[in-house]
Amino acid sequence: MPEGHTIHRLAHEYSVRFAPGTPLQVTSPQGKFAESAALLDGHPLTATEAHGKHLFLGFGPYGWIHIHLGLFGKVTFDDERSAAARPAKADTIRLRLATPTHSADLRGPTACALLTAPEKQAIHDRLGPDPLRADADPDRAWQRVSASRTTIAGLLVDQAVVAGVGNVYRAEVLFRHGIDPYTPGRGLPRGQWDAIWQDLRALMRDGVRDNRIDTVRPEHLPEAMGRPPRKDDHGGEVYVYRRAALPCHLCGTPVRTANLAARNLFWCPVCQPPSTGPSLTETIRRPSRSQNPCGSHGATSDPNATVASASAPSRSSRTRPAAASETSGTPPK
């Protein structure tokens, strides 16, 4: 489950278990990192650092292990292993750090390589500001955002613009601020950007602390609203992420989903309406109305489920203006 909060959390977890000065056993049971592991074996960890979704483990003069978990990567520490639950296949462990009392196993990363300091710096250089880092400058991100015709949804997950935000935080932060994901960056008011940034900082900090993503405000929690808690997925309470076709917690409208740059985007068309403000004459890539494949679960069992309407011409053009016939349900709240 790797968005930025996971990586920052890991940087801390590693530093706590492998204090400076403690010689480490460094191995690569799976083999792909074996050569570098041999080089580092017996040496202590000297620093850990996170920037966005990139994790760096410092080994003094020997350089830095650069780790990127990608979509599947995972780190498990032996002390949190619920003995019964884990089969512990050694043949998939890319990197193992161990002392007599602790061990950390890395599996399935996209990247795990030993870098020199300049190589590490090159990675920092191509990343945008990270809301979780003290040295982050949100103005730098704003420069990019405010000059771009790309959608805010696209910009938020562009690691060169903002580092650390992934698919969950993107969907959730846009919902929390009622922002249409298809708003072009240059059409976003400065105030809204500032609010997004500030909120990301807070949300992601909570994520580091709790080791999961919770984005629902207290007044909208299941207990507060008398709705059943989320049972299905991974942990945290969310507004729209992975809730396609389910009723919006606030207005009941079915949550919409679309494929944006090979990622699943989720949003509430009513709570995040297209901006009709002036100077927004841009034509944005926006999915046509009838795309919600809600065939998965029981039919849209909702009161205010007005999804249909535009049985429009099956125009092959993918770009179309923001059809404004969406306002069907009114937030009961």
Place this chain on the structure above:
DNA sequence: ACACCATGTTGAG
């Protein structure tokens, strides 16, 4: 056993 999906990124066409 098998299919499919996932909080991600890169590189080819």
Place this chain on the structure above:
DNA sequence: TCAACCTGGTGTT
């Protein structure tokens, strides 16, 4: 705009 890559969990035969 794809496909490929890395792994594990869930759901389907």
